[in-house]
Amino acid sequence: MSPIASLESAYKAGDYEKVEQLLLPLKVDMAKSGLLTSPNSSGHSKADLEAARTALEIGALSAVNLGKEAEFTRFVAQSRQFYGIQGLSASPHESKIVALYLLLLLSQNEIAQFHTELESLDFDTVENDKFLSFPIKLERWIMEGAYDRVWKAITNKDAVPSSEFLCFADPLVFAIRGEIALCAEKAYTSLPLNNARHLLFFDSDQGVVDFVQEQPGWEIHGERITFPGVISEDATLNSRKVTEKLIGNSLEYAKEMEQII
């Protein structure tokens, strides 16, 4: 059995540790032949290129399943070198891997990077691809503020396009919880614990209490959470800031005027 085939069978069996072990010698071979650093159609045969691509893609997918984000990022970077090469047959995993990568960026709140990646994709394929359209929908909801839809989409087993996407549910929920907390601070003066539990997607009241204790300034009085009054507290600090800024601006004008004269 060829190394690639055994790799594939290990992946299909869900034995991701074995995939990792099998990949190690393969990666050394790839590095020796230059496939890892600079794959190109002139120096390598089509079969070699496709085999290397498959190996790296399986590596990426099993890294997701093992929850190793750094490794996943590395595998993605390596396997994406192959996608630009002309003459190779289309990879069955390409859109899935790119979509997972986009999801990772979302969960790390790297929105700028997300859009940069998005720009390099073709719109028509993106909107019709079941994998790629998923992170894009999520991003749109996050930017709108429709967090409940994000939560429903990522935690529901039937809504995600494939099981790997569930691996990002926890970091993503964590990320949007942070966003919601920031919104809640500004939007509510106080909130009953029960409502907060729904709002922040916690299963138990204890989760809410723990979460509240991590937020600076949040307090629990009886059954309600109170948020720090942002405006009243900062008034003196604020006026000082304003004065300093005003002085700074005036000095700047004076300097510029001097230059002109």
Next chain:
Amino acid sequence: MTTDHPVLAEIKQSFAFLEKAVASFDQRFVLRVLRGLPALRKKLTPELLAQIAVMTYPAGDERRSGFVALAGVNPNTDEMEVDGASGATEATTQPLPEIDMYVSLLFQAWLLHENRIDDLRKLSEHVVARLRTYNRRSLDYLASKIWFYLCRGEELSGNLEAVRPILLASLRTASLRHDPETEASLITLLLRNYLLCAHVTQASNLVSKVNFPENAANALAARYMYYLSKIRAIELDYTAAHAHITGAIRKAPQTPLAAGFLQAAQKLNIVIELLMGDIPERSVFKSGREQSLKAYFEVVKAVRVGDLNQFADTIKKYASVFKADGTYSLVLRLRQNVIKTGIRIMSLAYSRISLKDICIRLRLESEESAEYIVAKAIRDGVIEATIDSERGFMQSKEVLDVYSTNEPQQTFHDRIAFCIGLHNDSVKAMRYPMNSNRIDLKNADEARERERELVKEIEEGELDDDDDEDFDL
């Protein structure tokens, strides 16, 4: 000898200017030659080009035969004889590198005009190879144009990836040689190259690594700012993008030739302003641009009203336009702004409104979504309100008097900063003819001389005055 063809006369004059530029180290002569290039390009014919080649290179030079072959017309020696005594127009000595490059540039421009892309690419390769053997500052302006044609040729034949290494290598050389023109030209070409391939990360990295030369020509600076604005917009840094795009529009040449660029910049500007939450002024859509900006006008209308359905329809209708302009992904991001505008309108109209009503009016999926979306709008500073979660409504705060806040001060500061920036840019954009300081010095000497005489006269006059005073008394 009969009189020359007017175009040939013009080219000969250009040669003279180039020689003068080399002799006097004054780049302005080169600039003057290049300014005439667009008009000249349209008048070129194969016969003329062949004659130019014969006129420039001595017999037996391979460049001469190469160019003549490109022109596709045999060196019509008959006509040469008709024109006058043979040898009168034929070169006998090697041309200056500047003239060599200028002739190459004429050929490049002509080939592009004739749409002979393969020939253009072959020629560009030779020209650039030759160009890189020279190291003369008087070539800078010509070189930047030559690179432009090289890239255009590669772009039209879809060879974007292949041309990058040579561009990067030349950029290195240009910056080592303190050649700002070529540097600026190469940076913009590279950015264009990256953006066409959608390699935004590389483009962004390039921008962070290079210093765009400050004294580059305005047209190049405008182009650079346009690309920069595009990169920043993709990275969601709308404030920076807006600053760059206004700079680009202001710096762009105000001639009909730059209309295409201005239009593209205008489109990007509209989208960026919308993304920042501003509504572009109506005057932008007037002044003869209605047709080209129609799609954007429709988008602005939808965003202003805050109607999601209208927005979706507009996008669907004009999708191909936005895709062609490369603004599609940016326009798609506007969806959230449409929602925010809708919420803002409602917050202004009602002092208290239930989340259910918001949900219905904005055509959202559920009340829960509405609650989150309103909360986010409050956090982003779109509206001043609080949410009552138990009773499920949004309570708008009393509208503050803006004049009691720092808002006017801030706006005033922005305007002053803009004016100061404009002044500084204008000062930097002024050109001073070389050696004029010597004239000033001479003048200063003369002035001093005059002053001395004046002092002398006054001294003498004072004596007279004394006399006068005496007289008056």
